[in-house]
Amino acid sequence: MGARTPYLTARLQGFTTTIFAEMSALAAATGSVNLGQGFPDTDGPSAMLEAAAEAMRRGHNQYPPGPGVPVLREAVAAHQRDHYGLGVDPEDGVLVTSGATEAIAACLLALCDVGDEVVAFEPTYDSYAACTSLAGAHLRVVTLHAPDWAFDPEELEAAITPRTRLVLLNTPHNPTGKVFDQQELASIAGACIEHDLLAVTDEVYEHLVFDGVHRPLAGLPGMAERTITVSSAGKTFSLTGWKVGWACGPAPLVAAVRAAKQFLTFSTAAPLQHAVAFGLQRCGEEVARAAGELAARRDQLCDGLEAIGLRTFRPDATYFATTDIASLGEQDAVRFCLELPKRCGVVAVPSSVFYQHPEAGRTFVRWAFCKRPEVLAEAVERLQGLL
Ligand code: PMP
Ligand code: GLN
Numbered sequence: 001m002g003a004r005t006p007y008l009t010a011r012l013q014g015f016t017t018t019i020f021a022e023m024s025a026l027a028a029a030t031g032s033v034n035l036g037q038g039f040p041d042t043d044g045p046s047a048m049l050e051a052a053a054e055a056m057r058r059g060h061n062q063y064p065p066g067p068g069v070p071v072l073r074e075a076v077a078a079h080q081r082d083h084y085g086l087g088v089d090p091e092d093g094v095l096v097t098s099g100a101t102e103a104i105a106a107c108l109l110a111l112c113d114v115g116d117e118v119v120a121f122e123p124t125y126d127s128y129a130a131c132t133s134l135a136g137a138h139l140r141v142v143t144l145h146a147p148d149w150a151f152d153p154e155e156l157e158a159a160i161t162p163r164t165r166l167v168l169l170n171t172p173h174n175p176t177g178k179v180f181d182q183q184e185l186a187s188i189a190g191a192c193i194e195h196d197l198l199a200v201t202d203e204v205y206e207h208l209v210f211d212g213v214h215r216p217l218a219g220l221p222g223m224a225e226r227t228i229t230v231s232s233a234g235k236t237f238s239l240t241g242w243k244v245g246w247a248c249g250p251a252p253l254v255a256a257v258r259a260a261k262q263f264l265t266f267s268t269a270a271p272l273q274h275a276v277a278f279g280l281q282r283c284g285e286e287v288a289r290a291a292g293e294l295a296a297r298r299d300q301l302c303d304g305l306e307a308i309g310l311r312t313f314r315p316d317a318t319y320f321a322t323t324d325i326a327s328l329g330e331q332d333a334v335r336f337c338l339e340l341p342k343r344c345g346v347v348a349v350p351s352s353v354f355y356q357h358p359e360a361g362r363t364f365v366r367w368a369f370c371k372r373p374e375v376l377a378e379a380v381e382r383l384q385g386l387l
Contacts, residue, residue, distance in 0.1 A: 018126055019353050023337070030341035033371075033379040035301075036349045038174070038319040040370040044238035044279075045286045051278040052242075055271035064270040066262050068096025068246070072273045075280040076246050083206075084216050086224065092251040095258050098268045099243035100204045100232035104168075105131045106260040107200045107228050107247060112137040116165040121151060123354030123361055125174050125202065137165065141356045146324065146364075147313055149178040153187045160191060166198040167191070169217055172205035175351045175366040176322055177315020179212040189220040198253070199227040204245070207236045207287050209317040210295035218249065225250050228257060233276040235319070236287055238370075244268055244276045294319070294369070297376060301369040304380030308387055319370040322351055326363040328386065333365050344385035 017025070023036030043049065060069075067073065070090070077090035088094060097103040104127055112118065114136030120128050122141040132139040140159045142151050167188060171180040180188070192199050201217045218227040232245035247257050298314065302321050305312045311327035330336050333350035340346055348367045355361035369376060 019349055020126070023347050023349055026338075026341055027347040030345065030347075032341040032345045032347045033375060033382060034347045035367045035369070035371065035376075035379055036337075036347040038368045038370060039240045040238040040319075041372055041375060042238060044290070045283045048237060048239065048275050048279045048283060052271050052275035055274035060270045060274055062270065064267050064273060066267050067258055068094065068268065069270065069273045069277070072096055072244075072246075072277040072280075075277040076248060079280050080216075080229070080248060084219050086216065086218055086229075088248045089251060093254055094246055094248045095254050095261060096268050096273055097230075097245045097247060097261060098265045099234060100202060100230050100245040101127055101243075102261065102264055102268075103230040103232075103245050103247040103257070104128070104200065104202060105134065106257045106264055107230065108132055108135040108137065108168075109264075110256040110260040111198055111200070111228075111253070112165050115163060117161060117163045118166055118168050119156070119159045119164055119197075120168040121170070121173070122356055123175055123351050123364070124356075125170055126354065128168055128170075129356075132168075138163075139356070140164070143355075143357060143360050144173070144176060144178065146176075146322070149173070149176045149313075151184070153191075156187065156191055160195050160197070164195060164197055166200055168200050168202070170202040171217075172203075172209055172214060172317035174205065174318055175320050175349070175354060175364075176313070177318045177320055179209055179214055179316045181212065182215060185215060185217055185220055189217060189223050192226060193222045197226070199223065200230060201227060202230050204230070204232045204235045205318045206231055208291050208294055208319065210291070210298060211316040214317070226253075228253050233279060237276070237279050237283065238290060242269070242272045242276070244272050297369040297371065297373065300373060301367060301376050301380070304376070304383070305367065307380070308383050319368050320366045321369060323365050323367065324363050325365050330363060333361070333363055337365060344382045346379050346382050 020037040027034035073090040073094040077088045080086040080088045112135040116137045228249040234240040310323040313322045333352040337350040351364035352361045
């Protein structure tokens, strides 16, 4: 029997697992350098690993409170205050989740009714279309246009209908690496306020910004009361396998998201919550250092991609650079990425799968640079085989 939610299977574009899992499996099967799925090949702060082990030894091994352990909720509230001047109540304004993935799913399930519409910017991170579909809602997209991934505010206006419930904004943005600027955020905030929409923002790359400044949408006038801000420890601390995230915002919205979360996972890994609280309180310097190193990796990879003739859009943030393979005479990113391991032993992700309008992204390929310099050097050397 087929899946009950046609959109879910359609989003997999003929693959049986997500594009990231598919590409990691392809890399493993072919011995390729994996610049596909976005995960670093170096673990985050060793003091956090020790804090996790210590939390286990101290007996934090049974179900923690559903909303999250108090020390982490307080650390998240302090983080929002110290970095962005946002007032968040650690008691009822923070919900700890199993990664940003669960936070996004719970937000959509909690805040959308069947038939509602969600507006997002394409290319969209893969879980947005799937989770919108799980919630029985419909995704309407506004296209970000290369080279600077700008959008037309009129297209945003046109995407909003009487059924629109919320705007789902990802900044810094995966896969493009765009950081939405103040003017763009003001235009999105203006639309939310004029049409009385909620906003859910996915800010998992908030600390991996190289150029420009990350600003939470919740900080704009009139937005705090209608915005749920989502983030995660995975990217900030180079610990993507921990899957500890959070959603924060006004108490009534967080209460609705909490109601959904309790039937998804109920609660999130107890010892890791303690270690993430430690990280938020104590590991700011390591985070800043890692972001600086990542900027150098971005340049290393982008220089290498440009040198082989790929039109490269150098990102301001995140783990990812996008190229347009049309500059190599290629027409189809999915086919290119499926053939790449055979052609030269490298794996990348076809960004075309993140588009509702496939023609808009047919020749875009995403490359992860969150890897050791020698791994990037090896990938670039192999890619020279394309010439
Ligand atoms: N949103 C975006 C934009 C991402 O790139 C990712 C992948 N890390 C997630 C959400 C999921 O984050 P997590 O691993 O914390 O679930
Ligand atoms: N966020 C990661 C990426 O964009 C993938 C996470 C996952 O595999 N779900 O590559």
